[in-house]
Amino acid sequence: MQPQRSSKRLSKAKEPNPTEKQQEEKKETRMNAAKEPLRNDARLNLKALCISGSCRSLVSNLYVTPGSEDFISCLRWHSNNFTSISQLIFTTANSSFLPVWQAGVNNARFNQPETPKPSVIVTPVNESQVRNALLCTKKHGYEIRIRSGGHDFEGLSSTADVPFVMIDFINMRSIDVDVVNSTVWVQAGAALGEVYYTISQKTDTLYFPAGLCPTVGIGGYLGGGGYGNLLRKYGLGADNVVDVRFMDVNGDILDRSSMGEELFWAIRGGGASSFGIVLAWKLRLVPVPELVTVFVVNKTLEEGATEIFHKFQTVMPNIDRNLHIRIQWFGENVGNTTKKTIKMAFEGIYQGTSDTLIPLLEENFPELNVTQEISISKLSIKGKSDYIRAPISIEGLKKIWEKILENDGSATFQINPFGGIMNEYSETTIPYPHRAGVLFQLFKMVNFGDQPSYTTPTSLARRDWLQRFEAFLEPYVSSNPREAYFNYIDLDLGVGSDNYEEASVWGERYWKSDNFKKLIRIKARVDPDNFFRHPQSIPIFSTSLSDM
Ligand SMILES: Cc1cc2nc3c(=O)[nH]c(=O)nc-3n(C[C@H](O)[C@H](O)[C@H](O)COP(=O)(O)OP(=O)(O)OC[C@H]3O[C@@H](n4cnc5c(N)ncnc54)[C@H](O)[C@@H]3O)c2cc1C
Missing domain, CATH: 3.40.462.20 (Vanillyl-alcohol Oxidase; Chain A, domain 3)
Structure with missing residues (x-):
C-alpha cells in the first residue's frame, strides 16, 4: 500500500522569529542564573475529581526544580499568558506534584516511592497548551508520556525509566452530545463513566458501546480498541469512532480527512500514543432501549x-x-x-x-x-x-x-x-x-x-x-x-524492537502480522524520529520492512 501524505492542516504551530528567539534566550539565561528554585505564587485549582466514590481537590504553588528550567522557560516563551499556564505545570519541588501524579495512577502497582516520576507534569486546559508542551518536550530532549484515565496495565502513561514530561488530560474532559445526529465529541481526558453520565443527561435511548469500568479514560481505551458489554451487537468502541482531533509530532492538529484513512486506521487499535496525541474523539452513538x-x-x-x-x-x-x-x-x-x-x-x-x-x-x-x-x-x-x-x-x-x-x-x-x-x-x-x-x-x-x-x-x-x-x-x-x-498491555511478552523478528514476538500477538507491518509502515511515515515511544510502542527500524 502506498503511504498517503496529508497536505491539509487544521492549524499549525507558530515558528519562532529571530526577535522572539532572543527573548527566549534572555529568559533562559535568567532562569539558569537563579540559585534558588523559582517560586510562582499563582495558585492552582484543579477541578475536583469525583469518580467512583473518591473525590480529590488539588491546590498548590509552582516551583521550578533545577533541571526543569529549560522546559519551563520554553513554555513561558511559547505562552501568551505564562501566569495562566504556570498554574497548570508541576515540578518535583511543587507541593502538589505528588498528589497530581498519584491522582491518575490507577494501578497501585506503579504508585510506589521508588516508581520513576516525571520531571514535569503539564495539565493543559486547551489544545494550544498541549502543542506548547509537546514542542518544548521535543526541544529539550525529554520523552513524552500522555495520560488520560491512567489505567495502563504497565503504568506506561505515568512512569518511564528516562527523563520525561507527562501531559495529563485531567483538565480536558468536555463532552458535547449531539442527539439529533447521534454523535458525541469527547475530549481525551474524559472517563468512560463521565461519557455515559453526560449522554444519559441528554437522552435515554442513545449510548456509546464501551467498557464497564467508569474510571477508564477514553484517550487510552479507544487507542487500543476497547471492548464492552455491547461488543456482540455494536463491535468495539473503536469501531464506532467517526472522527478525531489529533496532534502530530510537529504540533499540527489533524482530523480524519486531513490525516488520511491510514493514520485514522492506525490510531483506533494500534495504540494512539505511538503516533501522536489524541485531543478528542468523535463517537457514533447507538440506539438502546430505555430499560435494560x-x-x-x-x-x-x-x-x-x-x-x-x-x-x-x-x-x-x-x-x-x-x-x-x-x-x-x-x-x-x-x-x-x-x-x-x-x-x-x-x-x-x-x-x-x-x-x-x-x-x-x-x-x-x-x-x-x-x-x-x-x-x-x-x-x-x-x-x-x-x-x-x-x-x-x-x-x-x-x-x-x-x-x-x-x-x-x-x-x-x-x-x-x-x-x-x-x-x-x-x-x-x-x-x-x-x-x-x-x-x-x-x-x-x-x-x-x-x-x-x-x-x-x-x-x-x-x-x-x-x-x-x-x-x-x-x-x-x-x-x-x-x-x-493491546489494552491489557503486558511487557512480559517482550520489548525487543531492533528488528522485525524481535518486535514480532509481541507485536504479532497484539495485531497479527499484516496489521503490525502496516502499523510499522505508518509509524515510519508519521513519526520517523520515533519521538512517540514507550517499551511496546510501534517500532522504527533502520531498514524498511520491504528490504527485510
Ligand atoms: C479496572 C480496569 C477495567 C478495564 N476494563 C476494560 C474494558 O471493559 N474494556 C477494555 O477494552 N479495556 C478495559 N481495560 C483496559 C483499558 O482499556 C486500558 O488499560 C486503557 O489503555 C486505559 O486507558 P486510560 O486512558 O485509562 O489509561 P492511560 O494509562 O491514561 O493510557 C493508556 C495508554 O494510552 C495512551 N494514551 C492515553 N491518553 C492518550 C491520548 N490522549 N493520546 C494518545 N495516547 C493516549 C497512554 O500514553 C498509554 O500508553 C480496563 C482496565 C482496567 C485497569
Whole structure:
C-alpha cells in the first residue's frame, strides 16, 4: 500500500522569529542564573475529581526544580499568558506534584516511592497548551508520556525509566452530545463513566458501546480498541469512532480527512500514543432501549459450573446479540470447610426487559437463576489476556480448575463472549484483529492489594504463579500467534524492537502480522524520529520492512 501524505492542516504551530528567539534566550539565561528554585505564587485549582466514590481537590504553588528550567522557560516563551499556564505545570519541588501524579495512577502497582516520576507534569486546559508542551518536550530532549484515565496495565502513561514530561488530560474532559445526529465529541481526558453520565443527561435511548469500568479514560481505551458489554451487537468502541482531533509530532492538529484513512486506521487499535496525541474523539452513538435488564448468577463446581461453562463456549457466540454474559472465575472454599472449589459469577446484561430475557435464558441456559448486583473496585494488579478459538473440553476445564485451586486466592479471571457482529468484521478493519472465530476473551490477573508493594516475596510468588499459569494454558488458547489484547498491555511478552523478528514476538500477538507491518509502515511515515515511544510502542527500524 502506498503511504498517503496529508497536505491539509487544521492549524499549525507558530515558528519562532529571530526577535522572539532572543527573548527566549534572555529568559533562559535568567532562569539558569537563579540559585534558588523559582517560586510562582499563582495558585492552582484543579477541578475536583469525583469518580467512583473518591473525590480529590488539588491546590498548590509552582516551583521550578533545577533541571526543569529549560522546559519551563520554553513554555513561558511559547505562552501568551505564562501566569495562566504556570498554574497548570508541576515540578518535583511543587507541593502538589505528588498528589497530581498519584491522582491518575490507577494501578497501585506503579504508585510506589521508588516508581520513576516525571520531571514535569503539564495539565493543559486547551489544545494550544498541549502543542506548547509537546514542542518544548521535543526541544529539550525529554520523552513524552500522555495520560488520560491512567489505567495502563504497565503504568506506561505515568512512569518511564528516562527523563520525561507527562501531559495529563485531567483538565480536558468536555463532552458535547449531539442527539439529533447521534454523535458525541469527547475530549481525551474524559472517563468512560463521565461519557455515559453526560449522554444519559441528554437522552435515554442513545449510548456509546464501551467498557464497564467508569474510571477508564477514553484517550487510552479507544487507542487500543476497547471492548464492552455491547461488543456482540455494536463491535468495539473503536469501531464506532467517526472522527478525531489529533496532534502530530510537529504540533499540527489533524482530523480524519486531513490525516488520511491510514493514520485514522492506525490510531483506533494500534495504540494512539505511538503516533501522536489524541485531543478528542468523535463517537457514533447507538440506539438502546430505555430499560435494560442485568443479573448475576453464582455457580460452583458442585452446582454444575463446569458443564454450564462448557456449553457457554459454543452457545454464547451465537445467541441473541442483545445478551452479553461476562463470567468471572474465583477459587474459594466450599462453605466453612477447607475443601476448595471454583465459583463462577455469570454477570449478564440484556438490551430489553425480563419478559423476553427469561424465555431466552430458559431456552439456552435453564441452569441459571437471576438476581441483581453491580460492583466496582480500585486494584493493584498484573494481568494477561488470551483469546479462545476452540471450545475447551470438560477434561481440559477440569485441569484448569486444578491449576486455579493451586493459587492463593489472589487470582481472578474474566471471560467475555465474542461472536455476533464481531464475526462480521475483517481482522484488518482496524488494527485490532481478534474478530471472526473468537469464542471468548480470557483475562487473568493477580491482585497485590493486600501487599505493601508488588515486590514482596508474596507478590513475586503471585507474579510467578501467573507466568506458570500462562504457560500451562498454551494448549487451550489461540496459537500462531497466541493472541493478546493491546489494552491489557503486558511487557512480559517482550520489548525487543531492533528488528522485525524481535518486535514480532509481541507485536504479532497484539495485531497479527499484516496489521503490525502496516502499523510499522505508518509509524515510519508519521513519526520517523520515533519521538512517540514507550517499551511496546510501534517500532522504527533502520531498514524498511520491504528490504527485510
Ligand atoms: C479496572 C480496569 C477495567 C478495564 N476494563 C476494560 C474494558 O471493559 N474494556 C477494555 O477494552 N479495556 C478495559 N481495560 C483496559 C483499558 O482499556 C486500558 O488499560 C486503557 O489503555 C486505559 O486507558 P486510560 O486512558 O485509562 O489509561 P492511560 O494509562 O491514561 O493510557 C493508556 C495508554 O494510552 C495512551 N494514551 C492515553 N491518553 C492518550 C491520548 N490522549 N493520546 C494518545 N495516547 C493516549 C497512554 O500514553 C498509554 O500508553 C480496563 C482496565 C482496567 C485497569
